[in-house]
Amino acid sequence: MRDVAVIGIGCTPFGEKWGSSFRDLFVQAGTMALEDAGVAGEEIGAMYVGNMSAGRFIEQEHVGALIADYAGLASDHIASTRVEAACASGGLSFRQAFIAVASGIEDIVVAAGVEKMTDVGTGASVDALAGAADREWEGFVGATFPGLYAMIATDYMNRYPLTREQLAEVAVKNHYNGARNPIAQFSQEITIETVLSSSLVADPLRLFDCSPITDGAAAVVLAPLERAREYTDTPVRVLASAQASDTIALHDRRDISTLDATVAAGKRAYAMAGLSPGDIDLVEVHDCFTIAEICAIEDLGFCRKGEAGRLTAEGVTALGGDLPVNTSGGLKACGHPVGATGIKQVCEVVQQLRGEAGRRQVDGARVGMTHNVGGTGATVAVHILGV
Amino acid sequence: MSSVARFWRKIPQRYNLAGTQCTTCGRYFFPPRYLCPDCRRAGKIRQHRFSGLGKVVTYTVIRSASEQFEQMTPYVLAIVELDEGPRLTAQLVCSPDEVRIGMRVRPVFRRISADGESGVIHYGTKFAPDTP
Ligand SMILES: [Zn+2]
Numbered sequence: 001m002r003d004v005a006v007i008g009i010g011c012t013p014f015g016e017k018w019g020s021s022f023r024d025l026f027v028q029a030g031t032m033a034l035e036d037a038g039v040a041g042e043e044i045g046a047m048y049v050g051n052m053s054a055g056r057f058i059e060q061e062h063v064g065a066l067i068a069d070y071a072g073l074a075s076d077h078i079a080s081t082r083v084e085a086a087c088a089s090g091g092l093s094f095r096q097a098f099i100a101v102a103s104g105i106e107d108i109v110v111a112a113g114v115e116k117m118t119d120v121g122t123g124a125s126v127d128a129l130a131g132a133a134d135r136e137w138e139g140f141v142g143a144t145f146p147g148l149y150a151m152i153a154t155d156y157m158n159r160y161p162l163t164r165e166q167l168a169e170v171a172v173k174n175h176y177n178g179a180r181n182p183i184a185q186f187s188q189e190i191t192i193e194t195v196l197s198s199s200l201v202a203d204p205l206r207l208f209d210c211s212p213i214t215d216g217a218a219a220v221v222l223a224p225l226e227r228a229r230e231y232t233d234t235p236v237r238v239l240a241s242a243q244a245s246d247t248i249a250l251h252d253r254r255d256i257s258t259l260d261a262t263v264a265a266g267k268r269a270y271a272m273a274g275l276s277p278g279d280i281d282l283v284e285v286h287d288c289f290t291i292a293e294i295c296a297i298e299d300l301g302f303c304r305k306g307e308a309g310r311l312t313a314e315g316v317t318a319l320g321g322d323l324p325v326n327t328s329g330g331l332k333a334c335g336h337p338v339g340a341t342g343i344k345q346v347c348e349v350v351q352q353l354r355g356e357a358g359r360r361q362v363d364g365a366r367v368g369m370t371h372n373v374g375g376t377g378a379t380v381a382v383h384i385l386g387v
Numbered sequence: 388m389s390s391v392a393r394f395w396r397k398i399p400q401r402y403n404l405a406g407t408q409c410t411t412c413g414r415y416f417f418p419p420r421y422l423c424p425d426c427r428r429a430g431k432i433r434q435h436r437f438s439g440l441g442k443v444v445t446y447t448v449i450r451s452a453s454e455q456f457e458q459m460t461p462y463v464l465a466i467v468e469l470d471e472g473p474r475l476t477a478q479l480v481c482s483p484d485e486v487r488i489g490m491r492v493r494p495v496f497r498r499i500s501a502d503g504e505s506g507v508i509h510y511g512t513k514f515a516p517d518t519p
Contacts, residue, residue: 123453123457127453136397136418137476138476140509140511141464141476141477141499141511141513142449142452142456142462142464143464143476144449144451144453146451147447147449147464150447151445151464151466154445154446155444155445155488158445158488200448200450201450201451202447202450202451202464204447249476250476251466251476252474256444256466
């Protein structure tokens with residue numbers, strides 16, 4: 001297996017992009033990534049694109065070929081593949097690109113993610129997102145996606161010390177970070193009161209516990225490490241790539257409040273990199289809901305079960321804390337275009353490791369992690385990057 | 388939206404809690420599985436109809452729902468553990484103030500949703516507090 005590096009990144013601003021189509025978003029992110037890498041289109045051997053539901057959101061399937069075409073690569077006939085695992089589509093796209101380069105089959109590979117969610121109404125997008133869980137045995141009886149995470153929160157708060165205020169601190173921190181990220185959907189800071197006075201969506205979760213509906217695209221370029229310096233002075237090495245699965249339905253899990261797939265993918269990633277949680281300088285976790293960030297911090301081994309709420313309230317996971325979590329603003333404040341999120345996480349970590357994160361820079365960051373979840377934890381991808 | 392057949396073929400499960408059991412290891416499954424995750428191909432599967440008695444493992448109150456359920460909000464949604472062991476997600480027929488973790492429940496036959504413009508009404512099992 002060859003060592004692999006990220007040599008270029010590109011990410012569109014996230015938000016409700018009424019003026020941009022699915023194709024526009026992808027072309028914008030892809031062009032930025034190729035320019036950043038100094039790679040010409042004809043050098044690309046393969047492309048992977050994470051996308052959850054173009055079929056439901058824009059009534060378009062076969063987006064692998066579509067994207068290669070509009071990236072101007074149709075005449076090069078490159079291998080272009082769509083990867084789908086609900087909200088983890090981007091993380092799996094990155095992993096497929098990593099495997100392609102590490103195996104020696106391809107040299108220069110693009111990993112991308114894109115989702116155009118606002119071309120349908122809120123009801124239709126909520127319904128499409130419910131397809132990330134078990135349609136027949138969760139969605140059919142009236143389980144919404146926030147409702148499933150709310151049941152995790154109820155179980156968690158019944159078993160571990162976590163206050164409603166501590167849960168709100170997750171959103172407050174991520175909005176603070178998002179306000180320092182030029183691509184973030186939300187640029188305003190919020191207070192605990194903002195969260196606690198927002199409307200209930202599914203008890204105990206309120207509107208400001210939930211990530212928004214977002215349009216956006218992100219792309220990164222991977223190359224063999226031995227060739228990376230032909231393109232960039234700041235290659236970022238992929239130290240580990242791991243993926244795990246679990247039951248599709250939340251009710252079939254061994255433990256409602258522990259994402260076993262996060263635990264498994266995390267352990268595999270630490271083993272592959274030869275690192276432990278104490279070696280990680282920053283982490284982008286999948287905070288589709290505030291409770292999801294609490295579980296992720298624990299399930300990735302950064303603290304014991306039941307401690308993440310207190311650590312969040314103490315500022316340990318804030319910028320300037322011992323373990324900054326979601327410096328991008330996370331899904332909560334940066335936005336969550338589902339297929340693009342896993343790639344955006346990689347873009348954020350690469351920016352941090354290059355020292356290019358501006359007002360949200362983590363001083364001296366050398367090792368970063370990404371954690372991307374599909375559904376309520378049926379798929380998890382974990383990557384570790386380092387310089 | 389979805390075809391009638393898609394719903395119709397699940398009627399025994401949705402109306403009568405018809406599931407399965409692996410007689411090799413004794414584990415019960417609802418919804419039914421025909422491949423035991425523990426015994427895999429060595430598992431011998433038989434049909435089993437659940438009594439539907441069980442308890443609440445966790446719950447929420449849905450305030451914002453998709454179109455088919457919007458008229459019913461707020462409603463209580465829970466993960467119920469049947470006495471034989473399997474867990475399922477279901478609505479509870481009780482007020483948001485009434486639901487508790489560990490609360491005993493029994494099955495009731497109710498309308499689940501109306502399917503958009505086609506107007507197909509779906510029925511199935513909900514759960515009610517089982518007060519002795
Ligand atoms: Zn068995």
